[in-house]
Amino acid sequence: MATQTVSAGPRSGPNSILLKTVMAVTGLIFIGFILAHMYGNLMIFAGKDAFDEYAHHLRTFGSPMLPEGGFLWVMRITLLVSLVLHAWSAFTLWARAGAARKTRYQVNKAAKSIFVSRAMRWGGVALLLFVVFHLLHFTTNTIQVNGDFSRPSDRLVSSFEVWWAVLIYVIAVLALGMHLLHGVWSAAMTLGLNTSLDRAEVIRVVSVAVAAVVVIGFLAPPFSILFGLIP
Ligand code: HEM
Structure with missing residues (x-):
């Protein structure tokens, strides 16, 4: 194994620890939103009225x-x-890691860690594209999958009666699960929560649990609708 270091001169921009901390903190904000959003979507199991009331409540929350x-x-x-x-x-x-590989180091990185960093990067790009599609679909109603409906619950149910719409959401939610699996773990490492071997094990279990809850919780409504379990 060769780990040959060549001087690359001073590096401009914020230091990598700061960037990783920003990623960890904003990632935790997303997780809060994702769990709340998942809970909101599950309201469809309480009926269309309950779901619409929740969507309305989002707009009137904190009033007056x-x-x-x-x-x-x-x-x-x-x-x-x-x-x-x-x-x-x-x-x-990402750019910094690419530059480091070309000019500063020659490191035999384990195949697994190359796979994980590629999956995080391209999975993140895929999620970004999905969010654009998703906002055009549910928030602005620009993309209409199965008709034009004004009630949020009608839009939800009619969309997931269509198999390819379910497929798009399944791919996106699985990408999100993969992202969370490594992201939760990575954020905890960056924030210094791995103070012992036991703690590291707990962090691993929490990462798997968060990813599993999010995947199951988000996919339950689309599949239930596709299989006609929600009237
Ligand atoms: C099966 C999965 C999902 C379903 C059924 C779903 C459903 C919805 C619905 C119905 C809305 C519109 C809420 C409203 O305006 O009343 C919405 C908004 C939104 N969703 Fe999702 N969603 C899913 C997954 C996701 C995922 C994975 C993300 C993020 C990665 C996400 C991010 C958002 C965002 C950012 C909004 C906009 C909130 C706003 O500004 O109004 N959603 N979603």
Whole structure:
């Protein structure tokens, strides 16, 4: 194994620890949103009215202290800022790793860690594309899969009666699960939570549990609708 170091001069931009911390903190914000969103989607099992009431509640939450839609906009701006910071840190670290490989180090990286970093990068890009599709689909109603409906629950149920729409969401949710599996673990490492071997084991179990809950929780509504279990 050769680990030959060649001086590459001073590096500009924020240091890598700071970038990783930004990724970890914004990643945790996303996890909070993802779990709340999953819980909201599961309302469809309580009936279409319950789901529509939840969608309406999102817009009136915090009223009268906040104007209508105020809470939703605070959440949207937080998510957007987090997304920009998360993607910017990821691309900066990505470019830096590429430059380091060409000019500074020759390291025999284990095949597994190359696979994981590629899966995180390309999975992240795929999730970004999915979010654009998803907003055009459910939020702006620009992409209509199976008719034009104004009620959120009708839009949800009619969409997942179509197999290819279910397939798109299955691929996206599996990509999200993979991203979380490594992302939760990686965030915990960056934030220094792995203070002992036992702690590291707990972190691994939590990563698997979060990924599994998110995949099962998000996929339950589309599959139940496709198989006619939700009227
Ligand atoms: C089966 C999976 C999913 C279903 C059924 C679903 C459903 C929905 C619905 C119905 C809305 C519109 C809510 C409303 O405006 O009333 C929505 C919004 C949204 N979803 Fe999802 N979603 C799923 C997965 C995801 C995933 C995996 C992500 C992120 C990676 C995500 C991110 C968002 C975002 C950012 C919004 C916009 C919230 C807003 O600004 O109004 N969703 N989703």
